[in-house]
Amino acid sequence: xxxxxxYWALVFVGLIxxxxxxxxITLDSASFDWQLLSQTRIPRTIAIVLSGxxxxxxxxxxxxxxxxxxxxxxxTGTVEWAILGMLLLLIFYPQASLTVKLSVSVLFSILGxxxxxxxxxxxxxxxxxxxxxxxxxxxxxxxxVVNFIAYQQDLMQFVWVWIQGDFSMILxxxxxxxxxxxxxxxxAYFIADRFTIIGLGKNVATxxxxxxxxxxxxxxxxxxxxxxxxVVIAGVLPFLGLIVPNIISLYYGDNLRRSIPLxxxxxxxxxxxxxxxxxxLVHPFEIPVGVIMGVxxxxxxLGLLLRQTRHD
Amino acid sequence: xxxxxxxxxxxSPFTRLALLAVAVILACTLFLTWNVKASWAFTLEFxxxxxxxxxxxxxxxxxxxxxxxxxxxxxxxxxxxxxFDALYMLIQSVLIVxxxxxxxxxxxxxxxxAIEITIMTSMMxxxxxxxxxxxxxxxxxxxxxxxxxxxxxxxxxxxxxxxxDPSQSVVAQDAFFASFSSPSIALVQLSYLLLAATFVxxxxxxxxxxxxxxGEQTAHSLxxxxxxxxxxxxxxxxxxxxxxxxxxGPITFLGLLVVHLAYQLAGSYKHKILLPFAALLGVLVxxxxxFILQHLVSFNTRLSIVIECVGGLVxxxxxxxxxxx
Amino acid sequence: xxxxxxxxxxxGQKQVLKDINLTLADTGLTSIxxxxxxxxxxxxxLMSRLQKASAGEVLxxxxxxxxxxxxxxxxxxxxxxxxNHTNARIQVKDLITFxxxxxxxxxxxxxxxxxxxxxxEYVDLQAVQDRFIDQLSGGQRQRVFIAMxxxxxxxxxxxxxxxxxxxxxxxVSIMKQLRQACDExxxxxxxxxxxxxxxxxxxxxxxxxxxxxxVANGSPTDIMQDSVLSHIYDMPITVTNIQxxxxxxxxx
Numbered sequence: 001x002x003x004x005x006x007y008w009a010l011v012f013v014g015l016i017x018x019x020x021x022x023x024x025i026t027l028d029s030a031s032f033d034w035q036l037l038s039q040t041r042i043p044r045t046i047a048i049v050l051s052g053x054x055x056x057x058x059x060x061x062x063x064x065x066x067x068x069x070x071x072x073x074x075x076t077g078t079v080e081w082a083i084l085g086m087l088l089l090l091i092f093y094p095q096a097s098l099t100v101k102l103s104v105s106v107l108f109s110i111l112g113x114x115x116x117x118x119x120x121x122x123x124x125x126x127x128x129x130x131x132x133x134x135x136x137x138x139x140x141x142x143x144x145v146v147n148f149i150a151y152q153q154d155l156m157q158f159v160w161v162w163i164q165g166d167f168s169m170i171l172x173x174x175x176x177x178x179x180x181x182x183x184x185x186x187x188a189y190f191i192a193d194r195f196t197i198i199g200l201g202k203n204v205a206t207x208x209x210x211x212x213x214x215x216x217x218x219x220x221x222x223x224x225x226x227x228x229x230x231v232v233i234a235g236v237l238p239f240l241g242l243i244v245p246n247i248i249s250l251y252y253g254d255n256l257r258r259s260i261p262l263x264x265x266x267x268x269x270x271x272x273x274x275x276x277x278x279x280x281l282v283h284p285f286e287i288p289v290g291v292i293m294g295v296x297x298x299x300x301x302l303g304l305l306l307r308q309t310r311h312d
Numbered sequence: 313x314x315x316x317x318x319x320x321x322x323x324s325p326f327t328r329l330a331l332l333a334v335a336v337i338l339a340c341t342l343f344l345t346w347n348v349k350a351s352w353a354f355t356l357e358f359x360x361x362x363x364x365x366x367x368x369x370x371x372x373x374x375x376x377x378x379x380x381x382x383x384x385x386x387x388x389x390x391x392x393x394x395x396f397d398a399l400y401m402l403i404q405s406v407l408i409v410x411x412x413x414x415x416x417x418x419x420x421x422x423x424x425x426a427i428e429i430t431i432m433t434s435m436m437x438x439x440x441x442x443x444x445x446x447x448x449x450x451x452x453x454x455x456x457x458x459x460x461x462x463x464x465x466x467x468x469x470x471x472x473x474x475x476x477d478p479s480q481s482v483v484a485q486d487a488f489f490a491s492f493s494s495p496s497i498a499l500v501q502l503s504y505l506l507l508a509a510t511f512v513x514x515x516x517x518x519x520x521x522x523x524x525x526x527g528e529q530t531a532h533s534l535x536x537x538x539x540x541x542x543x544x545x546x547x548x549x550x551x552x553x554x555x556x557x558x559x560x561g562p563i564t565f566l567g568l569l570v571v572h573l574a575y576q577l578a579g580s581y582k583h584k585i586l587l588p589f590a591a592l593l594g595v596l597v598x599x600x601x602x603f604i605l606q607h608l609v610s611f612n613t614r615l616s617i618v619i620e621c622v623g624g625l626v627x628x629x630x631x632x633x634x635x636x637x
Numbered sequence: 638x639x640x641x642x643x644x645x646x647x648x649g650q651k652q653v654l655k656d657i658n659l660t661l662a663d664t665g666l667t668s669i670x671x672x673x674x675x676x677x678x679x680x681x682x683l684m685s686r687l688q689k690a691s692a693g694e695v696l697x698x699x700x701x702x703x704x705x706x707x708x709x710x711x712x713x714x715x716x717x718x719x720x721n722h723t724n725a726r727i728q729v730k731d732l733i734t735f736x737x738x739x740x741x742x743x744x745x746x747x748x749x750x751x752x753x754x755x756x757x758e759y760v761d762l763q764a765v766q767d768r769f770i771d772q773l774s775g776g777q778r779q780r781v782f783i784a785m786x787x788x789x790x791x792x793x794x795x796x797x798x799x800x801x802x803x804x805x806x807x808x809v810s811i812m813k814q815l816r817q818a819c820d821e822x823x824x825x826x827x828x829x830x831x832x833x834x835x836x837x838x839x840x841x842x843x844x845x846x847x848x849x850x851x852v853a854n855g856s857p858t859d860i861m862q863d864s865v866l867s868h869i870y871d872m873p874i875t876v877t878n879i880q881x882x883x884x885x886x887x888x889x
Contacts, residue, residue, distance in 0.1 A: 070456075119631055119632075122631060122632055123631055127452060129456050132456060133459065134388070134631065136393065137388075137627055138627075138628075140393065140564055140565075141624030141627055141628060144564070144617070144620035144621050145624070147617055148617050148618070151614065151617050281475075287474045288474075291471050293467075294466070295464060295468050295471055298461070298463045299464055301460050302457060302461060302464060306442065306457070
């Protein structure tokens with residue numbers, strides 16, 4: 001057991017080093033450029049690790065709140081709401097500072113997550129498949145509204161470019177708010193038990209003396225904040241929050257006290273792998289990491305779904 | 313609370329169908345002849361082409377959605393979410409990369425169509441082979457897998473697109489964004505063929521569709537080969553949606569909107585009525601919508617984008633309504 | 638002590654419970670019986686604050702149940718509902734440890750773990766304690782949830798059809814254990830049961846509901862009468878004495 005952990009820790013470190021060394025300018029002992037490292041490479045690597053961690057953990061919390069394993073912020077409209085908020089901000093208050101942008105994004109994400117969870121409460125379905133389907137359609141609806149507004153304002157191109165998850169523009173001074181997402185991830189770990197109990201259903205939670213509504217609200221805020229922050233800084237990173245918790249759950253179950261650290265590490269590693277792929281696939285150019293993650297993530301999601309069928 | 317009794321028009325389903333047909337003819341005439349400024353010959357040809365593609369798409373999407381809802385026994389789903397458009401685009405990209413931008417431009421329309429339809433139908437067959445266990449529940453899984461596969465394909469398409477050289481990407485962009493105005497002659501001919509085939513098939517089997525509404529087990533015990541019928545219908549749906557994507561590009565929520573109007577207005581659950589009713593409504597919504605957008609309101613937008621929004625709202629309303637009942 | 642004072646419950650137009658007055662003793666096993674849709678489960682939900690009464694009051698130890706702080710109440714009263722549907726994959730032992738949550742708030746002590754172990758033994762689940770709950774059979778899962786409620790170690794234990802999914806052997810063993818909890822630990826147990834004979838055999842008190850109204854409340858010998866049961870279930874039921882216990886026969 002310890003050996004497996006050690007092995008994975010080595011892989012993690014290896015990925016971080018690769019991420020630091022990789023880029024259009026090769027870093028080696030002959031041409032060591034400290035400034036390049038500190039201003040772009042290190043911030044970029046930190047940003048990837050933080051986004052990967054926090055999005056994966058946000059995903060598992062959303063799964064507990066929805067009592068469904070196949071949901072996460074990017075497949076349920078939360079992210080689309082954030083984009084809607086940003087688009088409106090761009091139209092009505094284009095000179096907004098980063099703080100204002102973030103607040104708006106988070107606020108709209110909260111609206112998005114809450115409306116989705118309300119929707120599936122209304123749906124009254126136990127079908128494990130209907131909930132993610134409704135989520136994806138709901139995301140499509142909000143996406144349609146975004147398209148409508150963007151088309152009116154001639155901002156389609158902008159939205160297209162902007163929503164693609166991409167770390168290539170990360171520089172020192174432009175990613176630091178991601179630390180806040182990291183902080184929220186730690187907070188999630190500290191109250192992990194509450195989220196696990198929420199995942200057991202409202203009746204069990206109430207029976208155990210948990211204030212269901214209160215924990216639910218904390219959960220939504222947490223998920224939405226992480227989604228909102230990462231969208232503003234890095235763009236949409238699809239499926240991370242879905243596949244990572246599902247894979248960890250296969251081996252270690254859903255007791256979040258145990259699984260959150262594993263989910264966070266695996267999320268960071270997967271994000272690193274995708275970002276490294278994004279940098280080497282068409283070297284010296286880059287592909288947005290969101291595209292790679294879309295391919296990898298949906299393929300794994302499909303695998304998980306097929307596995308589910310063999311189970312039933 | 314007591315509801316005030318509203319005197320309802322008691323019309324037989326056939327009368328309703330006839331009325332709708334008249335409305336469609338009126339709308340088409342209006343669309344063709346309203347406010348003609350250039351020469352009549354030119355306007356009629358220009359508008360006529362557009363009208364044809366709208367009529368075809370309206371019919372295809374409406375029928376595909378209705379069939380889809382019948383076999384999935386679920387009134388909030390639509391086949392357009394299943395990633396056919398993503399597959400369509402990916403096929404274009406791969407073709408461009410394989411035979412080059414110039415090769416793609418001179419590719420025979422019929423060959424291209426044959427390739428597209430073959431691949432789309434095979435995808436549906438593969439999906440249903442792996443996932444469809446002959447039960448209504450596995451259909452939901454089939455749908456979700458289709459949706460996720462669609463996302464996967466469109467991501468791959470994005471990847472391929474990024475790896476193209478500039479001349480290829482220009483051609484690709486053009487191929488992705490088809491619009492109502494420019495269906496090729498070959499495509500329209502093939503559409504007529506498909507229309508005829510669909511008509512014949514549904515004319516023969518529409519009564520079996522009514523039985524499907526009773527649920528899988530009842531259908532079985534009434535002697536219907538549920539698995540085979542469903543599989544055939546899925547393939548038909550795949551071709552219909554693929555065709556409409558080839559004609560005008562992806563439209564997600566039109567079907568949902570139209571089919572629900574049809575449930576409300578047709579006055580019958582029978583597919584004999586529902587199918588033509590939904591098809592006509594599909595045409596009416598598109599033609600009338602385009603007409604209004606073009607001539608009556610000066611709104612800088614595209615019809616497909618408006619329909620997406622309205623259809624999306626219909627979806628939300630449906631989920632909430634379902635909760636109340 | 639649980640008290641119902643003129644309690645009613647309705648969903649919109651539909652009245653589920655009508656004007657119930659009821660006092661349950663501090664200890665002992667009480668069964669609630671009645672036909673489908675008579676309001677048994679709703680009655681239990683009201684006792685456990687999972688639902689709020691539309692009218693009247695539910696009191697626990699003389700204070701309105703909705704006003705007792707959630708965490709305090711969780712140490713006095715526990716409930717197991719019928720539908721324990723969860724998609725979470727949790728190990729049996731972990732899940733039962735969550736039954737101790739009101740006491741440890743996420744950091745179980747050695748004592749908590751000891752109680753958990755006892756409960757696992759109690760319901761005979763040692764063999765599967767490290768499995769995930771989605772790998773268990775329906776009956777095993779039911780026992781896990783019962784163990785979880787037992788681990789909560791409350792004075793009052795409410796169970797909604799706990800014998801669902803259980804075979805005869807485990808049904809009997811669960812009822813025996815509940816009986817034992819009443820006799821040896823002075824607990825108060827309230828169960829909703831479908832099987833009248835189980836109710837008659839193990840209960841101190843039986844409460845019967847019909848169409849949302851309380852139609853009978855008494856000891857098993859009071860309830861196990863042809864006339865009473867026939868009235869409750871609207872069908873002829875004969876009670877016979879088998880080995881000194883009233884047993885009803887309804888296969889006519």
